[in-house]
Amino acid sequence: MTSLDSPAIKKNMSVSVIMFTVVFALIPALIAQIGFFGLQILGNLIIGISFALILEAVCLKLRHYPIKPFLKDGSAFLTAWLLIISIPSSTPIWVMLVGLFFSIVISKHAYGGIGSNPFNPAMIGYAVLLISFPKIMTNWPSAEYFDFNNFLNFSQLFSMFTSLDVVDGIVSATPLDEIKTALFLGEPIKNSFSFFDQFNAYQIMSIFYLIGGLYLMIKKIITWHLPVSLILSIFLFSFILHQINPDVFMPSLFHLMNGATFLAAFFIITDPVSSPTTLNGKIIFGVMVGLITVIIRNFGGYPDGIAFAVIFMNIFVPLIEKFTQPKVFGYE
Amino acid sequence: MNITDKIFKFFGGIKPEGHKQISTRNPIKRLPLPKELIIPIRQHVGKMPNIIVKIGDRVLKGQILAEPVANLSAATHASTSGYVKEIKPMNIPHPSGLPDQCVVLETDGKDEWISLEKIDIENISVSNLLEKLKHSGVVGLGGATFPSHIKLNTNRIETLIVNAAECEPYITCDDMAMQEMTQDFVDGINLIMHILNIPKTIIGIEDNKPQAISKLNSVLSGSKNIQLKIIPTVYPSGDEKRLIYLMLGVKIPKEKRPTEFGIQVFNVATLISIARFINYGEPVISRVVTVTGALSQPNNYLALIGTPIQQLIKDAGGDPSQEVIMGGPMMGFKLPHTDVGVTKAMNCLLAVTDEMKSKASTEMPCIRCTKCVEVCPAQLQPQELYWHAKSKQFEKLTDDYKLFDCIECGCCSYVCPSNIPLVQYYRYAKSEIREQSKSSEIADIARDRNEFRLFRLEREKKERAERNAQRRAQVSDEDKKKLIDEKKAAIEAAMKRVAENEE
Numbered sequence: 040m041t042s043l044d045s046p047a048i049k050k051n052m053s054v055s056v057i058m059f060t061v062v063f064a065l066i067p068a069l070i071a072q073i074g075f076f077g078l079q080i081l082g083n084l085i086i087g088i089s090f091a092l093i094l095e096a097v098c099l100k101l102r103h104y105p106i107k108p109f110l111k112d113g114s115a116f117l118t119a120w121l122l123i124i125s126i127p128s129s130t131p132i133w134v135m136l137v138g139l140f141f142s143i144v145i146s147k148h149a150y151g152g153i154g155s156n157p158f159n160p161a162m163i164g165y166a167v168l169l170i171s172f173p174k175i176m177t178n179w180p181s182a183e184y185f186d187f188n189n190f191l192n193f194s195q196l197f198s199m200f201t202s203l204d205v206v207d208g209i210v211s212a213t214p215l216d217e218i219k220t221a222l223f224l225g226e227p228i229k230n231s232f233s234f235f236d237q238f239n240a241y242q243i244m245s246i247f248y249l250i251g252g253l254y255l256m257i258k259k260i261i262t263w264h265l266p267v268s269l270i271l272s273i274f275l276f277s278f279i280l281h282q283i284n285p286d287v288f289m290p291s292l293f294h295l296m297n298g299a300t301f302l303a304a305f306f307i308i309t310d311p312v313s314s315p316t317t318l319n320g321k322i323i324f325g326v327m328v329g330l331i332t333v334i335i336r337n338f339g340g341y342p343d344g345i346a347f348a349v350i351f352m353n354i355f356v357p358l359i360e361k362f363t364q365p366k367v368f369g370y371e
Numbered sequence: 372m373n374i375t376d377k378i379f380k381f382f383g384g385i386k387p388e389g390h391k392q393i394s395t396r397n398p399i400k401r402l403p404l405p406k407e408l409i410i411p412i413r414q415h416v417g418k419m420p421n422i423i424v425k426i427g428d429r430v431l432k433g434q435i436l437a438e439p440v441a442n443l444s445a446a447t448h449a450s451t452s453g454y455v456k457e458i459k460p461m462n463i464p465h466p467s468g469l470p471d472q473c474v475v476l477e478t479d480g481k482d483e484w485i486s487l488e489k490i491d492i493e494n495i496s497v498s499n500l501l502e503k504l505k506h507s508g509v510v511g512l513g514g515a516t517f518p519s520h521i522k523l524n525t526n527r528i529e530t531l532i533v534n535a536a537e538c539e540p541y542i543t544c545d546d547m548a549m550q551e552m553t554q555d556f557v558d559g560i561n562l563i564m565h566i567l568n569i570p571k572t573i574i575g576i577e578d579n580k581p582q583a584i585s586k587l588n589s590v591l592s593g594s595k596n597i598q599l600k601i602i603p604t605v606y607p608s609g610d611e612k613r614l615i616y617l618m619l620g621v622k623i624p625k626e627k628r629p630t631e632f633g634i635q636v637f638n639v640a641t642l643i644s645i646a647r648f649i650n651y652g653e654p655v656i657s658r659v660v661t662v663t664g665a666l667s668q669p670n671n672y673l674a675l676i677g678t679p680i681q682q683l684i685k686d687a688g689g690d691p692s693q694e695v696i697m698g699g700p701m702m703g704f705k706l707p708h709t710d711v712g713v714t715k716a717m718n719c720l721l722a723v724t725d726e727m728k729s730k731a732s733t734e735m736p737c738i739r740c741t742k743c744v745e746v747c748p749a750q751l752q753p754q755e756l757y758w759h760a761k762s763k764q765f766e767k768l769t770d771d772y773k774l775f776d777c778i779e780c781g782c783c784s785y786v787c788p789s790n791i792p793l794v795q796y797y798r799y800a801k802s803e804i805r806e807q808s809k810s811s812e813i814a815d816i817a818r819d820r821n822e823f824r825l826f827r828l829e830r831e832k833k834e835r836a837e838r839n840a841q842r843r844a845q846v847s848d849e850d851k852k853k854l855i856d857e858k859k860a861a862i863e864a865a866m867k868r869v870a871e872n873e874e
C-alpha cells in the first residue's frame with residue numbers, strides 16, 4: 040500500500056506522542072517522590088528503564104520486528120517507569136530487574152507484543168514482586184517531610200548498588216499497611232494514629248497524580264470514564280463500609296488519598312491495550328476495579344489491592360466489551 | 372427565513388485544516404478552448420450508453436454522443452463543436468487505472484450550439500420531463516454521478532435537502548458556484564420543489580463559506596420555504612446521512628434510503644445543471660473544478676467535460692510530473708494516469724503536497740486507544756473492524772460490527788496514532804465478502820440445479836411407472852384372456868417344435 044491511499048492527510052499523532060505525554064504527566068509526582076524519598080528513585084528509573092529498553096530490543100530482535108520504530112513507541116519506557124515508581128525506591132536492584140523482566144518479556148512480548156497483551160504489563164511485574172518479596176515491597180523509606188536537600192544528595196542516586204538489602208530502621212510501613220496491621224491485631228483504628236494532621240508523602244503524590252491525570256484528560260490522551268468510575272467506586276464502597284463500622288473501616292477520603300488510587304485511576308487502568316474499548320465497558324471496568332480494591336484492602340491479605348484488582352478485571356475485558364457494544368448510527 | 376433552528380450534531384467527525392482560502396481568491400476561470408477533448412462515454416453510475424456518432428462526424432456543442440440504454444443510464448454530450456477524431460478505450464480518471472471507451476473530439480473553435488429548447492415546466496408531464504432529463508446528462512455532480520432522473524422519480528418527498536456542506540478540505544467548487552451562479556442554484560431548488568411538489572427545502576452549508584452564505588441570505592430573504600442552516604465545519608458533515616441528521620435529526624441506517632423518510636438530497640452543482648437544462652435546454656457539458664494543492668495559482672475552473680486535466684494543472688501553475696488526487700484529501704484517490712479528461716465526477720484536482728508525501732506510513736500495531744471510535748461518524752468500532760478484517764473473520768464483521776455501514780470517510784485513518792491504513796483494510800474485507808457471497812450464490816444455484824435434476828429424475832421414473840400401470844389397467848379382462856391364450860399357444864407351438872427337433 041502506498042502512502043497516498045486515502046486519506047492523504049493525517050493528524051500529527053503517534054503512539055510515541057501518546058506514551059511520552061503520559062510520561063510527562065508523571066513528572067510532577069516524580070518530583071514529589073524525590074522530595075520525600077530521596078534521589079534514589081531517579082537512579083532506579085535510569086537503570087531500570089535502560090534495562091527495560093534492552094529487554095525490549097532483544098525481544099524485538101528475537102521476534103524479527105524492526106527495533107527502531109518499536110523502541111521509539113515509548114511503551115517499554117512507560118511500563119518500566121510505572122513499575123519503578125510503584126515499588127519502594129529502597130528495593131534491591133535485582134528485585135527491580137526481575138519485575139521488569141516479567142513486565143516486558145513475559146506479560147508483553149510472550150503474549151504478542153504491544154497491542155496484544157491481555158494484562159497490564161506494569162501490574163504483572165508489580166504483582167510478581169509483591170507475591171515473591173512481600174517484605175521488601177511493603178517497606179517504604181520513611182518520609183516525614185518534603186526535603187529540598189534530597190534533590191542535591193547525589194550519593195543517593197545509585198545507592199541501590201551499595202545497599203543490597205533493606206536496612207531496618209530507615210523504613211516504615213505505608214499508611215495502608217499500618218491499617219492492615221492494626222486490623223490484623225484487632226486494634227481500633229482511631230486510636231492507632233491520626234491521618235489528617237498533615238499531608239503525608241502519599242497524599243501529596245496522590246494530588247500530583249491527579250494533576251497529571253487532568254492534564255492527560257485536557258490533552259485528550261485519556262477520557263474521563265476510567266478514572267472517574269474508579270475513583271467514585273472506591274469512594275462509594277469504602278463509604279458504605281465506613282458507615283457500617285467506622286471503628287474497623289477507614290473513611291473514603293483515606294482510601295482515596297493513600298495507596299495507589301490516583302496513580303491507578305489516571306495512569307494504570309488507562310492502559311488502552313488491557314482495558315475495555317467501549318465507553319460503558321470502561322465504566323464497568325473502573326467500578327469493578329474499585330470494588331475489588333476496597334474488598335482486598337479491607338478483607339484481603341494485602342494492604343493495597345489495586346494491582347490484583349486490575350489484573351483480575353483484565354480477564355473480563357473481552358466479555359465486558361462483548362456486552363457493551365454501542366449501537367451503530369441508524370440502529371438505535 | 373429562520374437560521375436559528377436546531378442543528379443536530381452527529382457523533383464523531385474530525386476538523387482537519389481546511390486549505391480552502393487558497394482556491395477562492397479569484398473568480399471561477401475559463402480556459403481557452405482546448406484543441407482536443409477526451410470525453411469518456413460512461414460518466415455515471417449505471418449502464419454504458421450507446422455511442423451514436425462515428426469517426427469523422429461533425430458534432431455540435433450539446434449534441435448527444437451516446438444515448439442512455441436503460442433507465443439506470445445517462446447520456447453523454449459533445450462539450451463543444453468539432454469532429455469525432457477517435458472512438459477507442461483510453462485512460463479515464465478512475466482508481467482502477469483501467470481504460471474505458473472515450474470519444475476524442477477535435478474542436479473547431481466555433482463553439483456552435485445545437486438548437487436549444489427550454490422546457491415549459493408548467494405544461495409538461497412528469498414522465499416526459501424525466502425522459503428528457505435522462506437525455507440531459509444530469510447526474511449527481513457531488514461525485515456519486517447517480518443519474519438524477521431516477522432520484523426525481525418519486526412523489527413522497529416532504530423535505531428537499533441541499534448538500535452545500537462541501538466538508539472535504541481543499542475543495543471549493545460548490546462554494547464558488549453558489550457565489551457566482553446563485554440564481555441558477557436557487558432556480559434549481561425551486562424547480563425540484565415544483566416538480567416533486569416539495570413544501571420545504573433546507574440548505575446545509577458549513578460555516579467556513581461566509582461569502583456564499585451572505586449571498587444566499589440576500590437572495591433568499593423573503594423565501595419562506597427555503598431555509599439556510601449553517602452548520603459547524605466538521606468532516607464529514609457532507610455525507611448524505613450525516614447531513615440529513617444535522618438538518619432534521621433523523622438517523623437513516625445503511626439499508627434504508629432517504630426517500631423512505633420523505634427526504635431527497637441534491638448537491639449544489641447538480642441543482643445548477645438541472646436549472647441550466649430546464650431553463651435553457653443546456654445539457655451537462657461543463658462543470659466547476661477546483662484545481663488546488665501544491666500549485667502556485669490554485670483556482671476554480673468552469674471546465675468543459677473532456678478538457679485534458681494537464682491544461683488545468685498547467686494554468687494553475689503546476690507541471691505534468693506532479694502527482695494528482697481526484698477529489699479531496701480524505702476520500703479522493705491518486706489518479707493512476709494524468710492524461711485524462713475532466714469528467715462529471717471530477718469536483719477537485721489536488722496536486723499532492725509535500726505534507727501528504729511525508730505522511731507517516733510505518734504501520735504499527737493497534738493499541739486499542741479508540742481514537743478511531745471517538746471520530747467514527749457511523750458510530751462503528753473501527754478497531755474491531757480492523758482486528759476482524761485482519762484475521763478474516765468476515766461473519767463477525769458483517770453481523771456484529773456492521774462493516775457495510777462504514778462510509779469509508781477516513782476519519783479513523785486520519786487520527787490513528789499507529790498509522791494503520793484502516794480504510795484499506797475495510798475495502799479489502801468488503802470486496803472479499805462480496806466475492807464470497809457471489810461464489811456462494813453460484814454454489815447455491817448449482818446445488819439447486821442438482822437437486823432439481825434429482826427431483827426431475829425421480830419424477831420421471833414415477834411418471835413412467837404410473838404410465839405403465841395405467842396402460843396395464845386399461846387392458847380389459849377379455850383382452851387379457853386373449854393375450855394369455857395367445858401366449859399359451861405360442862409356448863405350446865414352441866414346445867412342439869423343440870420336441871420335433873429332438874426326434
